[in-house]
Amino acid sequence: MTDTAQHDLGRLRWRCRRGMKELDVLLTRWLDEHHGEAALERRAAFERLLDLPDPDIAGWFLGRSRPADPELAALVDEILADRR
Numbered sequence: 001m002t003d004t005a006q007h008d009l010g011r012l013r014w015r016c017r018r019g020m021k022e023l024d025v026l027l028t029r030w031l032d033e034h035h036g037e038a039a040l041e042r043r044a045a046f047e048r049l050l051d052l053p054d055p056d057i058a059g060w061f062l063g064r065s066r067p068a069d070p071e072l073a074a075l076v077d078e079i080l081a082d083r084r
Contacts, residue, residue, distance in 0.1 A: 009035070015050040018057065026061060030079045045071045 012035070016027035027050070035043060049057065049072055059065040060076045067073045 012047070012050070018054050020054065020058060023054070023057060023061060026079050026083070030082065033082070034078075041071070042075065045075045048072065049075060 009031070012031055013028060016031055017024055018027065030046070035046065038046070048069075056065075056067075060067055060072075061080065067076060
């Protein structure tokens with residue numbers, strides 16, 4: 001892995017820290033297990049997800065609401081399906 005790629009992963013890992021343990025675990029797990037093999041569009045959707053406010057993200061992962069954006073909705077479903 002190049003230094004730039006490692007820096008980008010470190011930056012994303014830091015952005016996965018949301019202050020809510022459940023979100024931290026879900027987001028970091030997807031980053032560690034799927035980001036490297038994900039298509040560029042999926043990676044971009046993940047970064048857009050990380051740009052959003054914590055209450056929105058928490059509501060989606062707790063099943064209180066759904067993202068209006070179909071790409072984000074598919075990503076949330078993918079992350080939730082990977083729960084252990």
